[in-house]
Amino acid sequence: MHSKHPVNPLRLRKVPSQFSWVDHRLVRDRRLDACSHAAAALYLFLVVVADAEGLSYYSDPTLMQRLRMDGATLAQARLNLIRADLIAWRKPIYQVLSLDGSAQEATNPERDVAAASVHVRQILERLREAHP
Template identity: 60%
Template sequence: MAIKRVICPERIREVPAQFSWIDHRLVRERYIERCDACAAALYLFLVTVADAQGLSYYADTSLARRLSMAPARLAMARNDLIRLGLIAWQRPLYQVLALDGPTPAPARHSSSAADVAAQLERLHAALGKRHA
């Protein structure tokens, strides 16, 4: 067995004053293996910015820009995380969920026609860029 030693003692991590953590069960229970890189990046971002209840209010445009994702790809990553029971989402609110609870039923969205039209427009734009 390899002997562990601190490589850089002047940079040992400490629990920061702000609230943030990543649950080791993401690896042990193989959640991370069921995520693609985009879903994992979105999850890492949400875990990092969430408050003690797992809540954050980042808009899709901000998330897409910060994570260098097309809006359609962000939506796919978000849906993957919802499907895995890692997050809940009701625009504009995200909640990082506890790993030991039941998987929530998908939220019913009462989207307006304008909201649906905007989502379709973003999807078409993303698909158009991919084929251009």
């Protein structure tokens, strides 16, 4: 295994006081593989500007200017992200969605069975606590 050393130690990244991050599961779970370059650019922009709940509101003209896209490209990128279950949108609000509990994860039957058994156990424990 290679040891990692910064290429430029004077420019180490620090988590800023404002809130934003990019979840590594986007790459690890191949969530961006089905997205166009325009969709990936829109997603990065939305992640960077979103508040702690993933919410932001930028008008189409502003997004088109900032991302250098025409209206059709923006609309297609937005639809691509909605279909990929990465964002929700109700004009003018964008929401970057949690990757937890996504439609993509829900299609794994083994994971569904494991999650269901955990929920059943939790329900039984609560019932026992409520009715000793």
